Amino acid sequence: MADLRSNFVGIKSPNPFWLASAPPTDKAYNVVRAFEAGWGGVVWKTLGEDPPVVNVSGPRYSTLLTPDRRVMGFNNIELITDRPLAVNLAEIRQVKRDWPDRALVVSIMVPCNEESWRTILKQVEDTGADGVELNFGCPHGMSERGMGSAVGQVPEYIEMVTAWAKAHTRLPVIVKLTPNITDVRQPAQAAKRGGADAVSLINTINSVMGVDPRTLTMVPSTGGMGSHGGYCGPAVRPIALNMVAEIARSPETAGLPISGIGGVGSWRDALDFMALGSGTVQVCTAAMVHGFKIVQEMASGLSNYMDEMGFTSIDQIVGRAVPTVTDWRYLNLRHVSKAVIDADKCISCGRCHVVCEDTSHQAITAMKDGVRHFEVKEEECVGCNLCVSVCPVESCITMRDLAPGEIDARTGEAVLAEPLNWTQHPNNPMATPA
């Protein structure tokens, strides 16, 4: 069993799986159940100033489902905690006392004045919590009041509030970023300038789930009216991974610890986030869909993977894939791949043929010698990977890299060993000679 222990900006946890600040961490009852199930840490649902906010007493959640009702995406309009501050603080103190080995980070969101932050930071520090997370991400409701993503969308505010936090608490400060911006590196840099110990991302994405086909009103609705919510779950994971990778590989923020969030539901998902630079991962949707026990499957999978790969600590994984992420302009334009269909595995559904024929490069046959047969025409194949993507049979279609010297049947030219990227390419007027 591999060692899954994590030390993230000084916050220790028995595994890197934390519950994100969200409904599952709203109170001691849930958090204790989470710890009993095996979660390494939690970020307590965001605290605000009294009087507490009021949530709608109607649909707060809605889902994007597959036809057999598996959850692909999840949307919510719940606000920060709607319980009195003192109740939350007392419960945090008790839970931390009862579960000293687990990470307990407290999410905070108060109005943009230093005194508000100073006051609540002292109160949180007093509970014995391990760290704070500044909620600059929440995209619904709170943002209309100048908090949450309204702060996260203005790098200057992020820097200012982060600096206040660092000035008024000795606890590690994690800044939670909103994805509802154009370039996530800007807010990340601002957090770093403000002195943040780490960033966490992504918070949820602005979203409307749909329309009721009978009433033609948006859903979910509260008595006939709806408001956009925050989108999360498996569907947002690729968006989150890109943002994590951008921060991890940007020279200005490289090395800034990251807690990765966004659609983590399995050890594979967690591995993606960690390899792209996340020291811990935070989970919400998977728990809200499957319950807290799901962490046991994640931990089991990660542990077995690490054993298989010979990794003995998660530090050996974190950031390992970051050097493989680059700008498009640096990709080797001389590299050539061709699709290969394994006729023995092919079940002859024809999906590869029709999508290639209709939407790509007409590079797959449908018939050979009068018989239904699917085969790659190398002289047409550009190696786009669409056929691999739609094939229902695992590893039936694979991509073969042409070796240097091999003739590319499409161009009739030999593959050159020396790489050539766009910055060097003769078709690029701005190219610098290779």
Place this chain on the structure above:
Amino acid sequence: MSQSASPDVRAARLPADAYAERFGDAVPPLTSAQAVIEAERCLYCYDAPCQQACPTGIDVPSFIRRISDGNLRGAAQAILEANPLGGMCARVCPTEELCEAVCVRQTQQGKAIEIGRLQRHAVDAVMAEGERPVFTRAAPTGQHVAVVGAGPAGLACAHTLARLGHEVTVYDANSKPGGLNEYGLATYKTAGDFAQREVDWVLSIGGITVETGYRLQEPGQLATLQQEHAAVFLGLGLAATRSLGLPGEGELAGVMDAVDFIAGLRQAASPAEVPVGRRVVVIGGGMTAVDAAVQARLLGAEVVTMVYRRGPEAMSASEVEQQWAKTQGVTIRHGLSPQALLGEAGHVTGVRFVGTDEPDRAEAFEADMVLKAIGQTFVSSPWADVGLAMSEGRLKVDEQCRTSLPGVWAGGDCRAGGRDLTVEAVEDGKQAALSIHAFLQSES
């Protein structure tokens, strides 16, 4: 063989409440949740093998996709467009030998998409809704077509012609339309009187008149039909049954055609009214033999033996059908040909068989009832004499179902060259209607 006491043939062998379940759906309908999950397994194949395997060419990927999209009406439209009797075909098609045999999920997972059950799910939903018509008729053409035979071929032909704006009169010898769907199928294949509900749906398109009690048997009748209509379609089916050619066949009580037994069950107010022997021998190896044997068991027969002259691979009942018979307690014996009907006091007591390829092998089975299911034949007389060309004892037609007689089309079991499948009959009716339509348009 030991001689039993008086023959034991009687109705109501079972408690009164046992029949409903026994004669309900053999294959239960899918629930909505099952249908959606099954539909999601479909890969929406290109140039789909299932569609190619369907004699009516139903666009299977489209209708299944529409089920998973929550568009059952659209799914039913796709089905009924290609096959107006898609509801019955969903129930009786040997899908394991047609669409499902070539499903790529069969190749991949050893488990084909349940196309037949999904098809039933979609069609049943639209028929149950029933309020809005699925299709609307084209403007009236003023042309009138005669369809003889209200079985699958005739109904499909009539429906297609009616959609195209023609007026159709369907003539049938029986008192109810439906043909084999109404008289020739096991009750558990069309539970809940589905055959008549489907006929009602077919007729609801409008423009179709049904005349029952009309039996076409004289050349003069055909001449009259031709005079009174712009075209004639013959969906005559197979009206005769083969006989064993054994002494006592027409005399011994308890010996009957399986088709009559099946029809009697279908037309009975309750299966409890239908007499069945304690020991039943069914002679034959087709679908009719299976339907008769299984239903004899369901009626409470203690011993049902189905005897076929060749091996299992030669049976025209599909493997699934054979398996179904066995799970229902039917014993299937192979390689035996009937040699003599045994009787006593005017009633059958058993059948003696001889090995088909082993003259020295002899076996006898005691029976209170013997059901003959050795095939049905086309009554070709007098049609060969009035200029209708024949082939293999059935009507010879071209690819458009045109007979050798101008203005006369034919399809279904009565035409040569088919596999005697309901779904083929439907396709014949449809193709004939399209051919008739083209002919009538070129006329006008």
